[in-house]
Amino acid sequence: MKKKRILVSKVGLDGHDLGAKLVARVLRDAGIEVIYTGWRQTPEKIVNTALQEDVDGIGISVLSGAHMSAFPKVLQLCKEKGIGDIPVFGGGIIPADDIVKLKEMGVREIFPNETDLAKIVEFVKNL
Amino acid sequence: MPEEVTQPIKYYSRSAAAYELKEYYTPSDLAKNNFQYEEKLGDPGQYPYTRGAFPDMYRRKPWTIVMYSGYGLPEACNERYKRLLSYGAEGISMAVHLPVQVGIDSDHELSVGEVGRCGVAVDSLRDIEIAFKDIAIEKLATVGMLGNSIGPIAFAFFLALAEKRGLRPEQVHITLQNDVIKEYATRGTHIFPMEPAVRIASDVVRYCAQKNLPNCNPMSICGAHMQTAGTPWEIAFAMCDGMAYIDHIISSGFKIDDFAHLFRLFLSVGSGSIDMFEEVAKARVGRRVWAKIMKERYGAQNPQSIATQLFGFIIAGATAQQPMNNIARIALGAHAAVLAGMVSMHTSCWDEALTLPAEEAVQLAIRTQHVLRHETGSEVGVTDPLGGSYLLEDLTDRIEADVWRNIKTIEDMGGALAAVQKGFYSQQVMAGVYKTQNEVWKGTRGLVGVNLYRKPGEGNPIGKFKIDPDTERIKIEGLKNLRKERNTTKVKETLRIVRETAGSAENLIPPILAAVKEYATIGEICDELKAVYGEYSEGPVYQ
Numbered sequence: 109m110k111k112k113r114i115l116v117s118k119v120g121l122d123g124h125d126l127g128a129k130l131v132a133r134v135l136r137d138a139g140i141e142v143i144y145t146g147w148r149q150t151p152e153k154i155v156n157t158a159l160q161e162d163v164d165g166i167g168i169s170v171l172s173g174a175h176m177s178a179f180p181k182v183l184q185l186c187k188e189k190g191i192g193d194i195p196v197f198g199g200g201i202i203p204a205d206d207i208v209k210l211k212e213m214g215v216r217e218i219f220p221n222e223t224d225l226a227k228i229v230e231f232v233k234n235l
Numbered sequence: 236m237p238e239e240v241t242q243p244i245k246y247y248s249r250s251a252a253a254y255e256l257k258e259y260y261t262p263s264d265l266a267k268n269n270f271q272y273e274e275k276l277g278d279p280g281q282y283p284y285t286r287g288a289f290p291d292m293y294r295r296k297p298w299t300i301v302m303y304s305g306y307g308l309p310e311a312c313n314e315r316y317k318r319l320l321s322y323g324a325e326g327i328s329m330a331v332h333l334p335v336q337v338g339i340d341s342d343h344e345l346s347v348g349e350v351g352r353c354g355v356a357v358d359s360l361r362d363i364e365i366a367f368k369d370i371a372i373e374k375l376a377t378v379g380m381l382g383n384s385i386g387p388i389a390f391a392f393f394l395a396l397a398e399k400r401g402l403r404p405e406q407v408h409i410t411l412q413n414d415v416i417k418e419y420a421t422r423g424t425h426i427f428p429m430e431p432a433v434r435i436a437s438d439v440v441r442y443c444a445q446k447n448l449p450n451c452n453p454m455s456i457c458g459a460h461m462q463t464a465g466t467p468w469e470i471a472f473a474m475c476d477g478m479a480y481i482d483h484i485i486s487s488g489f490k491i492d493d494f495a496h497l498f499r500l501f502l503s504v505g506s507g508s509i510d511m512f513e514e515v516a517k518a519r520v521g522r523r524v525w526a527k528i529m530k531e532r533y534g535a536q537n538p539q540s541i542a543t544q545l546f547g548f549i550i551a552g553a554t555a556q557q558p559m560n561n562i563a564r565i566a567l568g569a570h571a572a573v574l575a576g577m578v579s580m581h582t583s584c585w586d587e588a589l590t591l592p593a594e595e596a597v598q599l600a601i602r603t604q605h606v607l608r609h610e611t612g613s614e615v616g617v618t619d620p621l622g623g624s625y626l627l628e629d630l631t632d633r634i635e636a637d638v639w640r641n642i643k644t645i646e647d648m649g650g651a652l653a654a655v656q657k658g659f660y661s662q663q664v665m666a667g668v669y670k671t672q673n674e675v676w677k678g679t680r681g682l683v684g685v686n687l688y689r690k691p692g693e694g695n696p697i698g699k700f701k702i703d704p705d706t707e708r709i710k711i712e713g714l715k716n717l718r719k720e721r722n723t724t725k726v727k728e729t730l731r732i733v734r735e736t737a738g739s740a741e742n743l744i745p746p747i748l749a750a751v752k753e754y755a756t757i758g759e760i761c762d763e764l765k766a767v768y769g770e771y772s773e774g775p776v777y778q
Contacts, residue, residue: 121333121349123423126463126668133669146773147423148337150345172333173590173702177348201555203590204697220695221555221588222685224676 114232115163117145117154119182122172127199127221131167134225140232151181155189165216165235168198175202175210183214195235199223249510251667252465254633260625268632275523275632279618280542283526285519285631286619287576288542293615298572299376299579300604301410303548305330305355306591307702308709309365312355316370318594322601326377326579328410329366330354336424338385338761341710350707353591358714359754363392364399373402377452377579379410384426386413386439388760390453391748398752410452410546412501413439416476416651419771420660421460426761429652431768435743437484442744444494449539454480455501455546458521462503463671464663466517467637469503472660474524474642475651481533482650487740491533495540500525504575505549505568514568515621516630518545518575523631524638547577553588555695557684561585566603573607573614574621580604590698714756721754729753730763737767 116132118125125147132142143161145154158166166186170178179198186192195216202210207218216235219228247253268275279286289295302324305312316327332354334346340358341350350356355366372378372393382389393409415432418425425432439453458473477498484494500521504514525543529535551568553561562585572580582600584592592600613620621627648654674680681687703709729750736746743764750760 118423121337121345121424122353123418123421125421125423126664129665130668130672133665148345171353172349173352174348201588201590204695222675222682225672226676 111139111141112165112232112235113141113143113161113163114165114167115143115145115154115158115161116167116169117149117157118147118169119149119151119154119178120170120172120174121148122170122174122200123147124171125169127171128167128169130225131169131199131228134229135232138229138233140229151178151185154182155185155191158186158194159189159191163194165232166194166196167232168196170198170200170202173201175200176206179210179215180213197231199228248466248513248630249508250466250469250513251463251671252467252513252634252637254513254630256626260629262625264625264629268629270628270632275628276622282530282538282541283523284542285523285526286622287522288544290618292576292618293573297608297615298547298577298604299325300601301326301328301377301579301581302597302601303328303330303381303581304597305332305366306353307351307355307706309355309357309362311703312366313368313370315597316366319597319601320370322598323605324601326375326408326410327379328377328581329357329380331357331380331382333424335385335757336381336383338426338757338764340714340756340758341707342714343758346707348707350710351702356706356710358710358756358758359717360392360395360751361717361754363396367396372396372400373406375408377408377410379452381412383412383415383418383422383424384432384435385757385761386411386415386436386453387442387743387747388751388757389413390439390442390451391744391751394744394748395751404446404448405450408450408452409448411439411454412457413454414457414476414501416479416655417457417460417472417660420472420655421664425771427764427768428771429656431764432771433480433483433652435764437480437487438743440480440484440494440497441487441489442742443497444489445742449496451497452499452546453497455499456480457501459501459503459506459548461660461664462507463667464660465667466513466520467634467641468663468667470517470521470524470634470638471641471645472651472663473500473502473521474528474638475645475654477525478528478532479651485533491529491535492537492540495529495533495535496537498543500543500545501548502545504545504547504577505551505570505572506547507550507552509551509564509567509571511567511571511574512621512624512627512630513634514571515575516627516634518577519619519627519631520634520638521545523635524642544578545576547572547575547580549580549582550587551583552682553583553585554682554685555588556689556693558585558588558696560684561588562599562603565600566606569603569607570611570614573611576619586698586700589696591700591702593699717754717756725753726750726755726759730755730759733760734763734766737764
């Protein structure tokens with residue numbers, strides 16, 4: 109069975125990456141292949157990398173409050189590039205009411221801080 | 236039935252360093268560490284300054300209540316700053332939005348969605364003028380901004396503001412963080428390659444040394460951002476970063492006692508952990524190690540070079556779950572900071588894990604410091620009141636030994652810059668986070684409201700605070716107008732001189748100050764510096 113490939117990324121200017129790195133590590137420990145893109149990715153770069161790397165899921169971390177512009181942009185670009193069926197998920201500092209809005213827009217799941225990472229691993233395995 | 240042998244539960248200090256703790260400590264613990272008062276402690280005000288820089292610490296001057304704050308448009312920020320001061324804040328550190336921190340303007344393509352979000356939107360001196368309208372900056376105990384990669388620009392903003400108000404630089408207590416090295420390891424607001432970045436940050440220190448501005452704090456070497464690596468790594472990283480700046484400044488022709496008194500220490504006391512004794516020990520080790528480095532390695536003679544001060548930033552491991560628990564956490568963290576002898580302290584607000592703080596939360600954060608200041612006796616009236624505690628002295632010595640070992644490890648790698656570039660700092664930070672987070676998920680590390688005392692299905696509350704949704708549009712409009720109103724010829728001329736100076740060994744502050752006064756923007760000034768130094772291109776990404 110093909111190993112799942114997941115993109116883990118930080119979008120925008122926020123550089124607090126401990127959460128994203130933790131997610132990357134825990135996913136790798138669980139046998140999932142992770143492409144970690146590091147800091148300061150734009151939605152365009154993320155979607156292009158997702159295309160190039162032929163990923164099964166796109167994970168995005170944002171703590172700066174820029175999530176309501178970043179996630180919708182990623183979703184839109186995915187549709188435009190014909191990969192609108194790749195699940196987009198993420199976490200960071202995202203208020204509960206924005207989580208609702210993002211999921212309505214098509215983000216598959218948002219994991220608030222301190223989420224048990226076993227849940228994220230479970231989620232990714234079921235993608 | 237075979238007898239069950241229960242393993243005794245072990246107790247550890249709270250940081251990732253996890254110092255094993257005995258049931259109780261006695262004078263024999265001092266003896267085993269060869270504790271000699273004069274050598275290990277000295278009185279407060281005596282080398283090695285473990286107990287603090289002054290015998291009469293808070294009696295001479297209480298710690299400064301600084302609030303790190305800022306969001307949205309400068310006008311809104313001005314309103315909040317006035318309110319903070321009315322609640323009793325004594326100093327203001329501007330939280331500026333991420334575009335400023337990475338040297339770009341609000342209308343840059345990478346600023347989309349970021350404008351005014353986790354700090355106030357600032358593009359030029361005009362925004363600083365608006366943010367501090369009707370605020371007498373000379374009456375503030377401290378004023379400044381984090382300004383890590385943009386140290387000279389941040390400093391120039393406040394020099395320019397002072398000048399416009401007819402104030403001399405000696406009258407304004409400007410404080411910057413300005414520790415750019417750590418940005419490459421963690422936090423991520425770097426702009427230029429590392430070596431020019433060190434030169435840029437050091438220019439602010441050199442400027443203050445040359446212009447004789449001991450009222451300013453141009454550089455706070457930071458351990459706090461690496462605190463998840465564990466206490467002895469945190470201190471070792473800060474010290475090695477400090478030595479990188481110091482070595483650079485000395486190589487440019489300065490003597491240690493010309494400038495070392497301008498350095499401050501920014502450790503995570505009361506920030507990641509509220510283990511009182513480990514936090515207080517951390518501060519004492521910071522002071523002791525700095526003093527030894529100054530005296531033994533650099534031959535410093537001036538007591539002000541050798542006895543450093545600590546700045547505090549109390550987050551106390553705040554959680555988004557059951558956020559009101561954070562009120563207790565922040566009070567405990569602040570208490571540890573006071574017992575540790577911080578000279579200035581920002582207390583975070585209980586709702587900040589959710590969003591930017593609401594007004595009542597900000598007031599409460601200030602009141603927390605007020606309660607500490609006015610309602611405790613021995614904490615504020617006695618210097619290093621925990622000094623002599625068998626536990627504290629044991630922890631202090633154990634941490635110190637580990638710090639020296641860690642400093643040697645970093646130096647064997649070639650020093651701070653080499654170690655950061657190799658990814659060593661971030662590896663240690665990640666190792667610490669991975670360890671402690673696993674403990675939280677396994678349940679061996681209690682976190683109230685997260686893995687303890689939480690109902691199944693319990694959600695997190697929604698933070699109240701939201702910025703004006705029109706912020707980005709209005710700021711970009713304002714920037715367009717600014718560009719029309721200012722003297723373009725003068726702006727261009729001052730920017731040209733910034734570029735020239737960047738290519739020389741001259742201090743960047745005078746030309747940047749000239750550009751700032753003509754309302755050159757942060758992005759425009761940084762573009763000149765990028766033309767000379769290039770941009771940082773990240774090394775191998777986390778594997």
